[in-house]
Amino acid sequence: MALADKEQRLTATLSQERGRLRSFIRGQVRDASDAEDILQDVFFEFTQAWRLPEPIEQAGAWLFRVARHRIIDRFRKKREEPLRSATSNTEASDTSDADEPWLEDVLPSPEDGPEALYARKVLLEHISAALAELPEEQRAVFIAHEIEGRSFEAMAQEQGLSTNTLLARKRYAVLALRKRLQPIHDAFFE
Structure with a gap:
């Protein structure tokens, strides 16, 4: 397949799936800017994968699967802030963090x-x-x-x-x- 044809199919696929994919992501992510970031990440990853020698058989399913993974990743990143360590206070009398609910x-x-x-x-x-x-x-x-x-x-x-x-x-x-x-x-x- 010629490079121009491949690029044209890529553009057509992204245009076709954009609305459905955006709606799916917005249904899962409340913040519009986070949703747009995820959409752009998915499109970037799709573009990178599209250029690999292995063809993507079901582009729509691939896009939604990657979007779901990016949503989970975004959720995890928000939770990566470490908990105050209960083991870091070797003495129970240290109330600096212990008195705060977490x-x-x-x-x-x-x-x-x-x-x-x-x-x-x-x-x-x-x-x-x-x-x-x-x-x-x-x-x-x-x-x-x-x-x-x-x-x-x-x-x-x-x-x-x-x-x-x-x-x-x-x-x-x-x-x-x-x-x-x-x-x-x-x-x-x-």
Whole structure:
């Protein structure tokens, strides 16, 4: 096939699929500029693949498959910010980061589209199961702080315990949860 014919087919394919592909991506990605970036990435990758000796048999299916992968990649990149490490605070009395809830920060936002909503649902199911495995004292502190948003100071006053005791319980809960949830984390974010 002549180079001019191949380039003409490439242009025709991109023109034909542009509208459907843009609609698909916009249905999955709320931010219009992110959607446009993904569309351009997919077209760039398609152009690169089109020039390879191996022909692309089903261009439409190929484009949608790559778009789906780029959407997932974009979702993962937004979640790559590292969690505050529970192991970095060797002393439970260090409250600089420990007093701040972090669970909501690491879950996909329900507003980020159907894939994020599904990921959030699966992650919450696994978190719930992992929480049920914790010792009661650790589970109670974790839930009170992370889910109910209660401060360690208020909990310490109510329970007659030291803040350090509550911080230690939460630290152990976080360590156990991280260990238990690592496989699901790896499945979604790596």
